[in-house]
Amino acid sequence: xxxxxxxxxxxxxxxxxxxxxxxxxxxxxxxxxxxxxxxxxxxxxxxxxxxxxxxxxxxxxxxxxxxxxxxxxxxxxxxxxxxxxxxxxxxxxxxxxxxxxxxxxxxxxxxxxxxxxxxxxxxxxxxxxxxxxxxxxxxxxxxxxxxxxxxxxxxxxxxxxxxxxxxxxxxxxxxxxxxxxxxxxxxxxxxxxxxxxxxxxxxxxxxxxxxxxxxxxxxxxxxxxxxxxxxxxxxxxxxxxxxxxxxxxxxxxxxxxxxxxxxxxxxxxxxxxxxxxxxxxxxxxxxxxxxxxxxxxxxxxxx
Amino acid sequence: xxxxxxxxxxxxxxxxxxxxxxxxxxxxxxxxxxxxxxxxxxxxxxxxxxxxxxxxxxxxxxxxxxxxxxxxxxxxxxxxxxxxxxxxxxxxxxxxxxxxxxxxxxxxxxxxxxxxxxxxxxxxxxxxxxxxxxxxxxxxxxxxxxxxxxxxxxxxxxxxxxxxxxxxxxxxxxxxxxxxxxxxxxxxxxxxxxxxxxxxxxxxxxxxxxxxxxxxxxxxxxxxxxxxxxxxxxxxxxxxxxxxxxxxxxxxxxxxxxxxxxxxxxxxxxxxxxxxxxxxxxxxxxxxxxxxxxxxxxxxxxxxxxxxxxxxxxxxxxxxxxxxxxxxxxxxxxxxxxxxxxxxxxxxxxxx
Ligand SMILES: Nc1ncnc2c1ncn2[C@@H]1O[C@H](COP(=O)(O)OP(=O)(O)OP(=O)(O)O)[C@@H](O)[C@H]1O
Ligand SMILES: [Mg+2]
Numbered sequence: 001x002x003x004x005x006x007x008x009x010x011x012x013x014x015x016x017x018x019x020x021x022x023x024x025x026x027x028x029x030x031x032x033x034x035x036x037x038x039x040x041x042x043x044x045x046x047x048x049x050x051x052x053x054x055x056x057x058x059x060x061x062x063x064x065x066x067x068x069x070x071x072x073x074x075x076x077x078x079x080x081x082x083x084x085x086x087x088x089x090x091x092x093x094x095x096x097x098x099x100x101x102x103x104x105x106x107x108x109x110x111x112x113x114x115x116x117x118x119x120x121x122x123x124x125x126x127x128x129x130x131x132x133x134x135x136x137x138x139x140x141x142x143x144x145x146x147x148x149x150x151x152x153x154x155x156x157x158x159x160x161x162x163x164x165x166x167x168x169x170x171x172x173x174x175x176x177x178x179x180x181x182x183x184x185x186x187x188x189x190x191x192x193x194x195x196x197x198x199x200x201x202x203x204x205x206x207x208x209x210x211x212x213x214x215x216x217x218x219x220x221x222x223x224x225x226x227x228x229x230x231x232x233x234x235x236x237x238x239x240x241x242x243x244x245x246x247x248x249x250x251x252x253x254x255x256x257x258x259x260x261x262x263x264x265x266x267x268x269x270x271x272x273x274x275x276x277x278x279x280x281x282x283x284x285x286x287x288x289x290x291x292x293x294x295x296x297x298x299x300x301x302x303x
Numbered sequence: 304x305x306x307x308x309x310x311x312x313x314x315x316x317x318x319x320x321x322x323x324x325x326x327x328x329x330x331x332x333x334x335x336x337x338x339x340x341x342x343x344x345x346x347x348x349x350x351x352x353x354x355x356x357x358x359x360x361x362x363x364x365x366x367x368x369x370x371x372x373x374x375x376x377x378x379x380x381x382x383x384x385x386x387x388x389x390x391x392x393x394x395x396x397x398x399x400x401x402x403x404x405x406x407x408x409x410x411x412x413x414x415x416x417x418x419x420x421x422x423x424x425x426x427x428x429x430x431x432x433x434x435x436x437x438x439x440x441x442x443x444x445x446x447x448x449x450x451x452x453x454x455x456x457x458x459x460x461x462x463x464x465x466x467x468x469x470x471x472x473x474x475x476x477x478x479x480x481x482x483x484x485x486x487x488x489x490x491x492x493x494x495x496x497x498x499x500x501x502x503x504x505x506x507x508x509x510x511x512x513x514x515x516x517x518x519x520x521x522x523x524x525x526x527x528x529x530x531x532x533x534x535x536x537x538x539x540x541x542x543x544x545x546x547x548x549x550x551x552x553x554x555x556x557x558x559x560x561x562x563x564x565x566x567x568x569x570x571x572x573x574x575x576x577x578x579x580x581x582x583x584x585x586x587x588x589x590x591x592x593x594x595x596x597x598x599x600x601x602x603x604x605x606x607x608x609x610x611x612x613x614x615x616x617x618x619x620x621x622x623x624x625x626x627x628x629x630x631x632x633x634x635x636x637x638x639x640x641x642x643x644x645x646x647x648x649x650x651x652x653x654x655x
Contacts, residue, residue: 106526111454137532147523150546150652160531163541198652209527216531 057082057220057250058103058126058139063117065098067110072098076117076276078269080220085242085251087261087282090271091297096254097144099271100222103252104139105132121220137164140218144225146205148197148212153180153189156197156208160216175215182245183211184237203234210241214249221245223253227260239264258298262286270294392624392631399625400632409579410606415618419626421577424593425494425600426633429573430563432498432596437505438555444506445513450539469507474567476504481571492599497573504568505558512554516547549648556641560634566604574599575609603630 056079065073073095080086080103088096098107105126107113119126126135148156157176166172176193180186185207189200197208206226213221223242227235242251242264255261261268262282269279270291278285278294289295399405408418444465452458480500490496520543528538544551576599584592592598601609607626610619 104530106530109526109529133529133532133534135532136530141526141530143523143526143530145523147521147527149524149527149542159541160533163531163533163537196652212527212531 055082056080057122058252059118059120059123060099060102061118063099063102063115063119065095065102065107065116066112066114067098068112072274073102074274076271078276078279080250080252081267082250083246083248084267085246085253085265086267086269087265088252088254088269088271089256089258089261089297090277092256094271095274096271097224099276100141100224100252100254103220103222104136104141106136106141108132137216138218139220139222140213140216141222142206142210142213142224142226144228146200146202146209146229148200148205148208150196150198152194153197153200153208154193157211157215160212164216176211179211179215180208182214182241183207184241185211203230203237206230206234207238207241210238214245218249220250220252223251225254225256228256235260258286258300270297272297389631389635393628396621396624396626396628399621400628402625405622405625406629410577410622411616413615415616417616417618417622419603419606419622419629421580422601422603422606422626423629424580425573425577426563426602426604428593429494429497429501429569429600429602430559432494433501433505433562434555434559436498437502437509440502441506441509441513442551445510445517446539448510449514449517450535450543465507465510468503469511471504471507472567473504473565476500477568477571479503480568485572490597492572492574492576494573494596494598494600497569497600497602498596500568500572501562501565504565505562508558508561509554512558513547513551516550516554517543519550520546546652549645549652552648553641553645556637556644560637560641563637564604564630564634566602566608569602569605570608573602573605575601575605577601577606603633 058080060079061077063073063076064071076099078099088099090096101107102115102119103126107115115127121130121135121138124130126139149159151159154176157179158172161172161175166175177186177190180189185204188204189195189208197205200208206229210221210223210226227238230238239260242253245251253265265282267279268282268285270277270285270289270293272293278289278291280290285294286298289298393400405418406423407420408416409421410419411417448458448462452461477500480496480503484490484496484499485492488496524542524546525538528542529535533541578590578598580593581589581591582593585594586592587595588597589595590598603626607623607630610616610623610626614623616622
């Protein structure tokens with residue numbers, strides 16, 4: 001196949017070259033990889049090289065996870081670089097959400113779930129040396145479906161800070177405004193702070209949930225297909241948000257949208273059937289995958 | 304690829320349709336709203352007989368109408384029956400039930416004109432006491448079972464036990480209360496014995512109601528709370544309970560209706576005599592002090608039972624009817640309040 005030989009030559013070259021090298025007689029694919037790369041390359045973040053000197057914010061090694069008898073994650077090792085966006089990609093059911101949930105120990109709640117291996121946050125063992133609630137304060141999470149609490153917008157955002165002991169109205173006001181601004185919904189919701197969070201549109205609700213997660217100032221933000229229920233405009237807003245938030249947070253996101261990964265993530269990990277097949281800079285994963293299966297997946301030949 | 308080829312095929316089909324200008328095909332494509340793509344998908348497949356589909360839809364529509372009619376008639380019958388019972392009971396007792404003197408005076412032993420004042424008070428007092436004891440216990444039990452209990456045979460045994468208890472006949476609960484509280488603990492026929500018997504009768508129902516309410520809270524609410532770094536307990540108290548509150552309150556009020564009308568569990572525990580009450584007395588050891596929990600206390604339901612089985616007053620039927628009417632009115636009120644409060648609360652929570 002021509003595709004496999006192409007990337008090795010073009011990894012460092014301009015997108016035009018890639019476009020040229022695509023053969024006309026190639027079969028038509030669902031995902032037009034050439035156009036995708038061209039678009040992605042136009043976005044600076046994709047081109048920005050991964051800074052390998054940065055320390056890993058979270059580090060996972062030798063992680064094995066069982067749901068009862070089902071081996072859901074097989075010997076996964078992955079470093080999450082600080083102040084970068086890491087995308088997790090892979091076909092449905094390959095264990096992306098499961099992996100994400102091990103990062104803030106949300107799997108603890110599933111009785112049949114057994115975790116082996118080590119997960120560290122800033123070098124501290126997250127499973128043995130950190131309290132689960134404390135870990136989750138530092139590693140926030142946004143879910144696939146918007147899940148605001150049935151209370152006002154204000155209370156939704158102020159919920160975490162209040163629970164962690166911030167009571168002064170002025171301080172809360174400030175946190176709520178900053179979080180909503182960070183989540184790019186302040187302008188839409190500033191006049192509706194008393195409205196019930198459950199009465200918002202899906203896109204607003206999802207950004208409200210992001211604001212809620214940001215309000216407790218986590219260090220790492222986990223996003224599990226956070227845009228899968230959103231329209232393209234809200235998706236674009238959330239993506240911009242992710243890009244702008246990476247200066248202050250470390251972000252790990254699961255996505256089924258290859259373009260989204262190329263647009264927002266510097267670092268990408270590919271999962272397949274519970275294995276972490278390959279991880280590297282987004283550019284490398286999409287242009288020069290070392291593993292054949294990664295190549296097949298990112299070029300849309302399966303999954 | 305699939306999409307592209309489908310498009311192409313659809314175009315071809317369109318061209319064919321145009322060429323052939325077959326009335327059936329164009330009717331299918333345009334009139335029935337079948338998209339070009341699906342026509343393309345159907346190429347080569349057995350053709351669908353639109354006549355048959357139309358006939359089937361018509362038949363199904365007729366069936367649905369008949370079913371709706373039958374169900375409406377059944378519902379109407381049930382409503383009519385209930386309304387008849389309620390109207391009959393309230394109607395035959397109305398004369399007494401809306402008489403202030405009847406509602407406040409103590410019952411008389413032998414002469415006509417007795418009231419049900421103490422019974423009315425006892426019913427409410429027992430109800431409040433029972434709820435005060437049973438709500439915290441069942442709340443705790445339900446939270447434990449839903450949130451904390453590990454999946455093992457002990458938990459399952461507890462759940463089964465609660466289910467069995469909730470279907471225990473109330474006369475059995477009453478006799479058990481008689482043996483344990485009245486005789487064994489030597490509390491005699493007393494409000495305390497009655498309240499504890501009612502608690503035993505009420506807890507299984509409340510636990511199940513609260514359990515179901517907690518389980519109905521969407522999982523993602525729980526996850527959202529935990530992901531904010533709240534502990535399990537904080538999540539339960541601050542997120543799950545408020546979300547489940549409308550259902551819990553509705554359940555509590557409905558169970559209050561059952562407790563209020565309960566007679567069998569009280570006959571042998573709270574007793575069948577109602578000493579005249581003196582509302583100015585706060586001497587908690589005096590049998591005439593209304594708040595004394597160690598005095599015997601006949602409730603409305605027990606009063607109805609007693610007056611009909613061994614009453615000797617001449618206006619016995621009128622008293623019995625009046626009491627029944629009051630009882631039914633109170634229970635109706637509980638149910639209406641439950642619906643109202645539940646709806647108000649859940650509207651507040653879902654912003655509709
Ligand atoms: N609570 C659970 N109990 C048992 N098995 C589970 C549980 N959660 C997930 N699994 C299994 O683990 C595997 C990985 O699931 P996971 O949710 O991580 O997939 P995913 O990669 O996120 O998929 P998707 O892209 O569809 O969200 C699946 O085969 C799934 O059936
Ligand atoms: Mg998932």
